[in-house]
Amino acid sequence: MGVFQGEVTALPPDKSISHRAALIGALSEGVTEITNFSAGYDNQSTLGVLRDAGISVVQEEVDGAYGCRIRKVVIRSTGLWSFAEPGKPLMCNNSGSTMRMVAGILAAQPFRSELVGDSSLMKRPMKRVADPLRLMGAGIELSPSGTAPVRISGTRDLRPIEYRLPVPSAQVKSLVAFAALHADGESRIIESIRSRDHTELMLGLDTIDQPDGGRVILIPGRKSVPARPFHIPADPSAACFLVALGLLGGGSEIMIRDVCLNPTRVEFIAVLTGAGAHIVLENRRVIGGEPIGDILVRSTPDLKPLVISDKAVIAGVIDELPMLSVLSAFATGAFEVHNAEELRTKESDRINAVVFNLERLGFDCEQYPDGFRVIKRRCRPTGPVSVECFDDHRIAMSFAVAASATGEAIELSQSEVVGVSFPDFFGIIDLLKS
Ligand code: S3P
Secondary structure (H helix, E strand, O other): OOOEEEEEOOOOEOHHHHHHHHHHHHHEEEEEEEEOOOOOHHHHHHHHHHHHOOOEEEEEEEEOHHHOEEEEEEEEEEOOOOOOOOOOOEEOOOOHHHHHHHHHHHOOOOOEEEEEOOOOHHHOOOHHHHHHHHHOOOEEEOOOOOOOOEEEEOOOOOOOOEEEOOOOOHHHHHHHHHHHOOOOOOEEEEEOOOOOOHHHHHHOOEEEEOOOOOEEEEEOOOOOEEOOOEEOOEOHHHHHHHHHHHHHOOOOEEEEEEEEOOOOOOHHHHHHHHOOOEEEEEEEEEEOOEEEEEEEEEOOOOOOOEEEOOHHHHHHOOOOHHHHHHHHHHHHOOEEEOOOHHHHHOOOOHHHHHHHHHHHOOEEEEEEOOEEEEEEEOOOOOOOEEEOOOOOHHHHHHHHHHHHHHOOOEEEOOOHHHHHOOOOHHHHHHHHEO
16 A cells, blocks of 8 residues: 655646636736646647637746746737637647637637537537527537537627526536626626636626525626736645545645635535545635635545535536545445536546446446446456546546555556646656655
8 A cells, every 4th residue: 555745836736727817818908927827738728729819828937936847828918809710720639628618708709710629528518608609699500419619600799698507517607707708788697506616706706696505697798807917726626636645545644735725626625524534724825816725634544435416515526526436435445426417528428437447446336327336346356457548637547546545556548648637647646655
């Protein structure tokens, strides 16, 4: 069993906030300086798409905290309509956030554009993108299966919208908000289950909390966005992998610095502490509107099995579910999740991907349309097991954590895919090994 000790000061910058900082920079009037921008492939895809759509994006390395070199991005824009007709399809690679959120902006630009991605992204649902944008007056064409390529006939005359989100999705909320900034009047987005709220915070949008726990977001139309600097905190979804490593690796203690602790992102910590995990949040403060702090995790041999079915909790741990399920399976032999059909629409069908690999590793599992159950570990493999990563960074990292922490012979079908969100994942795990 691996023992992991030390302090992590160079966790990847948050993927969701990095995307939004770049996109909001492109919509703002003036010069937007973003420090600690993510080097992950997904965020680099957003910068590539912005450049190909006529926005000035300059990236350089500068000195950051703890003596680390960090990425600074400078975006120059004249405001809401500063995009230019791209001469080619815009390549979003593996990034659903790029494709969906950029679609909201391009729907408001008076030209045609087309968004494409890699084989994983070309299978993901885009009807949720097309529906609200069509209601606002943009022309959107998808493939017959409701997937990319997303072909957009944009218009300067978008109508304001009152839109109730059909799925709890921060990407859809954000694309509607970005489109609505261009509309001729105030728009309202209603979410009955809260999703991550970085777009609202970063744009300073007014919100109204609803008695049922939901929220209404108000977006003023055609109001210019003044440029402001952004500093990106460390990614809590990346921290989750190191938290699991610390919990599973006997005798481990890991301190993770300067992590975004936005309540819409750290539900996984509440779920884990509820199961007895030794996790402490320290040094809490607010920077640029986002709560930040350090996460201290100690190995927890007596973790209880995780059972997750509350819809609000599911929305709060949607990206962490692969790691939570693999952690619970290896630590306790059991796991259960329901109401999580959205997991089937991620970079891979994550219900199928986790169950497929756990079964290879000797766990008995049951799959449902909206979740799965790990019943028990029937047997331990006698030789090395190859885990199928399905082009999905979070599947690769979840099983890599299990392999490192338990010492079991698990090989990944793809390792480079971790670069989508956590390029130095293996390097950081090596540094923590004691
Ligand atoms: C994201 C929202 C979530 C999440 C994704 C990032 C975002 O997707 O899974 O990794 O940055 O808004 P959905 O909006 O599809 O739930």
